[in-house]
Amino acid sequence: MIASPPLSKKSAAIDVRSLRVDYGSFTAVDDLTLTVPAGEVFGLVGPNGAGKTSTFRVLTTLMEPTYGEVFLDGVDVLEDVETARRIIGYMPDLAPVPSDLKVWEFLDFHAAAYGLGSRAARRERVDECLAEVALTEQRGSWCKELSRGQTQRVVLAKTLLHRPSVLILDEPASGLDPLARRDLRNALRRLAAGGATVFVSSHILSELAEMCTSLCVMNRGRLLAAGTAEEVRQQLGSTDRMLTATLLGKQAEAAAWLAARHGVHDTRVEGERVVFGFAGSDEDQAALVGGLVGAGWKLRAFEEKRSSFEDILVEVAENNRKA
Amino acid sequence: MKTDDIQQPMTRHAALDILGNPIFRRYCQSRLRIRGLVISLLMTVLGSGFFVSFFAAVGSRADASGVDAARVSVIALLVIQSLILFLIGTAQAAGGMVAERDEGVIDYQRLVPMSPLAKVLGYLFGLPVREWAMFLASLPFTVWCLWRGEVSWRVWLPLYTVLFSSTMVYHLTGLVAGTVVRNRRWAFLCSIGIVFALYTIVPQLANFGLVFFKYFTLGPVFSECLPGLLPRDAAAAVSTVQRLAPVVKFFGLDFSEWVFTLFTQGSLILTFVVMLRRRWQRAEAHLMGKIWAAGLFVWAQVMLLGNALPLIDPGNLFPSREFGRMFGPVYRAAAGWRPDPTEAVVLSGVYGAVTVALLALISGIITPSVDRQIQGWRRARKLGQRGIPWLSDAGSGWWFTLLMAVAGAVGWFVFTRALVESRWFPGQVLPVPVFGYFLALVLGGGLALQALLETRGAQAQRLAFILVGIVPLMAGSVLCVISEALYPLGAWVLGISPVAQPVFAAASQMPIADLPPSVARAVPRAFEFWTVVGLLAAFWLARDLWRRRSAMAAAARGTEKDGR
Incomplete structure (x- = not known):
């Protein structure tokens, strides 16, 4: 209850x-x-x-x-x-x-x-x-x-x-x-x-x-x-989001660095962009972005995409149905 | 919206202020729109005008007086008015109610702060308001014919009073059907079917000793008033016949048909209003409270007995007497008429069967579903009560079924005893122990069906009724038709059915019964055996009922399962 x-x-x-x-x-x-x-x-x-x-x-x-x-x-x-x-x-x-x-x-x-x-x-x-x-x-x-x-x-x-x-x-x-x-x-x-x-x-x-x-x-x-x-x-446990960092070079190294960070998953490189999933609070996300810049990578742009409420509800309903 | 706007005081409508009733006015708006109304009124006026002028013309050609022609027109107009109010109006009441539910707007009406009675009356007069308008449109013709036909107010007043009360009964029947039956088409068919049955099938029950049922119709009062409505020559003849039985006998009292019909229909109107009022108060409420249901059952017994008993000694209760009346010359030839003992057995059996059917119907109304019982236990817990209040809908219907079963058995025994000990069967006595058999039968059938309904639900009860009540009737009938040698087996199979058991009881317990030799042993034995089986089944189901109720009570007191 x-x-x-x-x-x-x-x-x-x-x-x-x-x-x-x-x-x-x-x-x-x-x-x-x-x-x-x-x-x-x-x-x-x-x-x-x-x-x-x-x-x-x-x-x-x-x-x-x-x-x-x-x-x-x-x-x-x-x-x-x-x-x-x-x-x-x-x-x-x-x-x-x-x-x-x-x-x-x-x-x-x-x-x-x-x-x-x-x-x-x-x-x-x-x-x-x-x-x-x-x-x-x-x-x-x-x-x-x-x-x-x-x-x-x-x-x-x-x-x-x-x-x-x-x-x-x-x-x-x-x-x-x-x-x-x-x-x-x-x-x-x-x-x-x-x-x-x-x-x-x-x-x-x-x-x-x-x-x-x-x-x-x-x-x-x-x-x-x-x-x-x-x-x-x-x-509902939906703090997960997809983040995209657009970097000026060294994308592969940046991806490896990110993959080693807590909460980061599904990291991949798409041209000059590094796309990865992140599960954590807004504070954790701010610290991650700060660390990325502090480590010396040249961050040109940053984009966040959260699951929509509909996605969350569908997931919850699906989980319930399976349960 | 400002905060201080919220919850301003609202006035409440007086239930009896029909003209100010918002539901009535809403239907006046929708059903009295000029376009639809004009056609309806035109048809009524044309129909009424046609009959009046047609009979005037026929009378003129036949050299009948204007008075006689006008009287015939009154009867034709009465038929038109009855069709408008009884058939179209009733269908409208039932169909309109279901339409409200189909459209979903009925929930709005449930929530408006009008009293349940005001809502019932609003629908009662509102839904068929166009039919009332059509009736009013035909009234000027009626008034003219009554005046022209020199019909006394002593004739037309009772007739039109009962026309009104019958209309109320049928419209309320339509509303109840529309409230209870979920499908629009079925509700319409049900209500029309009931009205049709009241005028065709139900009066036939009067031929089997259940005289009371004919007072649900306009028929008796119409017959009573007929001499005043017929052309004067015919009226004199009818009047002479009617002097043979001028009043309704009710125990030792004499009533006019008018008063007795009004009394009977008034009771039914009251019952229907109570049913609808309860449903408007709570959508899930039983149609009747337990006290009202038990009272209605006892009232029905009293009415059945009150009408039937005074007719036994004159012989008017027996079908063969009525048959003789219909065929006058034969009747006069058979001056030494006496009822056949088989007639008395059939009358007693029919009385018993109707009593069991009525018991099953009424106990079904007051028996709570499993969900309802759980709700009741939970509510009792919330209110700090030890159990569900007896009279609440969630309370068990078992005790009241028991009470009604006893009342039914008493009524049945009194009726049967009056038949057996009447002047027609001198020296015959119905011993008191027969009451025990009657009681055992009614208790067994009634309580078993009730306990089954309360513990396992309506579907289980219906299935049991089909398997135990209908299938043996069919199988037994087939066996009896196959061969005379199978009569005893057929009797044993037929005896399973609670529908046939009352006839078996009458045939085996009434000393005047003269069973054919082929079933003389089988019928009494089958009756006794199946009655004992019925009682044991009722006992077992009652035990199951109390076990389940205890489990439910324990669950409501805090354990996790709900005791289903």
């Missing part, structure tokens, strides 16, 4: 303790313990089948776990469903919308269901939320006629209507173009700055890394790592 580290000293908006979800003999979520402070944009990443949606369905009171406890803003989600539902804003995976309603009707229905006041007050709030997701022009469109990205934004607007303090967004960026993703990122940050806690999932780690203040990685129902993006990278 990996518990998420204390990300800040702020009070916990989401507190998940020893959560387990079984479907018959299949365990979808296994002993998940997680704490998300208020005002964070917290990401949950994992491949398909990692247990993200099951976790979200428990958090949103849509499903009872096999066991475990979940608190949202101090409210026990399993015991006080009604109160919990008032503070949750949930955007499910694929962001479904009814095919027989127009955008404003869909939003007005939810505004009315949440008891957001008179028709005029609801209209004002609907317009605010549509503006928030930059969809004012689609107010009178049919939901079924919207593009995938627009649909995502309409559902996000619906999620914001009742001003929830905890937003739970399942794959909100899937299907969005880069511009829309940027808008979504900005919108989430604004919400977090306003005091809301945003818990967002994706199977694309780089997408979350851009969007979130902290994140965690799940695979096969288990929490593998949690923290900032860099902390997650370290926890």
Whole structure:
């Protein structure tokens, strides 16, 4: 079990303790313990089948776990469903919308269901939320006629209507173009700055890394790592990177010198460049580069290439699958 | 969004404020759009107008009075309205519910802070709102025909009240089907199938002593009101026939068909609302709580008995009597009619079979799955409780099945005793020890199926039912058809099935039973043997159930395995 580290000293908006979800003999979520402070944009990443949606369905009171406890803003989600539902804003995976309603009707229905006041007050709030997701022009469109990205934004607007303090967004960026993703990122940050806690999932780690203040990685129902993006990278053991030193002569000698250094592996010479793998901290890398220059080789250029988050996740998933 | 914007107070909707219900209004918006509505209303108005003018014209050609022509039109309009509300409306209720689930938007509705009852009522009146509009469009024609036909309010008020209550029952059936059945097509077929069965198959049960079932339909009240709706000559004849049995007998009480149907349907409406309310509260909740389920079972027994017992002495319960009524001349010829003892045996067997089926159905509803039990033990541990609360969904359904089995056996025995000791079979007595046999049969079948479901799950239970309940029926039937010499073997094979056992019980325990010599020895012996086997199986499964529950409890108290 990996518990998420204390990300800040702020009070916990989401507190998940020893959560387990079984479907018959299949365990979808296994002993998940997680704490998300208020005002964070917290990401949950994992491949398909990692247990993200099951976790979200428990958090949103849509499903009872096999066991475990979940608190949202101090409210026990399993015991006080009604109160919990008032503070949750949930955007499910694929962001479904009814095919027989127009955008404003869909939003007005939810505004009315949440008891957001008179028709005029609801209209004002609907317009605010549509503006928030930059969809004012689609107010009178049919939901079924919207593009995938627009649909995502309409559902996000619906999620914001009742001003929830905890937003739970399942794959909100899937299907969005880069511009829309940027808008979504900005919108989430604004919400977090306003005091809301945003818990967002994706199977694309780089997408979350851009969007979130902290994140965690799940695979096969288990929490593998949690923290900032860099902390997650370290926890997953991915400090490995490929380094390329471009030298003015004596490449073979330099390669031999590097090969003898701690953490260096797979050294090879490609013309005037020496390419090698390095596993170590940033400090170790700085010392290595300093040593290379200090030893008298004429370093003309230096290049670093790290594994992408996707590579790390694929590797983790593969390792887990083999295990 | 500003911090102080978060969690502003939200108003909660009053459940009974239907017009202000957001779900109802949402469906008014989508289903009452001009384009779709105009066509539906046009068809309704044209259909209604056609029937009114057609019957007026026919009446005029036949020199019938305007009053009589208008009365015939009322009946035609009633048929149209029933089709709109019962069939189209019910299909819409079921299909709409499944569509919500298919589209995935039902989760939104689960999360909105409306009370479960408000959600149920919103869907109940919202999904078929166009059908209600079509019904309203046909009403002016009805009003005109009622006025023109000089139909008394004593006739149309009961009829339309029961039309409304029947619609509620069927629409709720559609909602329950749409909530429980996962496939859209199946949900649609189920709901329509139920309505169809209520008007075709279920009333046939009334011919086998289960009179109560016919009150789920509009039929009895329609028959009661028929004299007021028919042309006056025909009405007089029907009225004369109806005076033979003018009221519903319920134990020693007399009710009009109208009141009794409303009472029956009202109970069913309440049960369906409770089911849906529970599902809106928790998606995984059982359709009924344990107390409600046991109460419903006992209520069904009381209703079955209450309707059936008063009909025994007049002879109206026996199928041959009803058959005689249908063929009047034959009936009059057979003035010295008496029921055949075999009829009584069949009636008792059917009662027993329906009781066992009802027990299996209701105990299936309240029996927790293995996952649910683990959840219950974990929750009990979290709350510091020693065990799962009895009445919670995670609590065992075994004790309540036991309770219902006893109630069912009592009901069955009372019914059978009333048949045997009726004036039709003078000097016959059903001894009290027969109750023990009935109880053993219901307990064996009911508890074995329940324990199997609770320990091994629905698939194991279904498989067991097919192997023990259906296959012996088929095999035994085939054996009996092959040769008369195989009758005893066929009886032994048939006796395995809990479906056939109640008939065997009646045939072997009722003193009036007159079994053919070929099975006179096999039937009682097969019944006793298989009843003992059933009881032993129930005992063994119950032991297994308690062992597993103890393991689960131990796991929940902190050991690592979950006791599956």
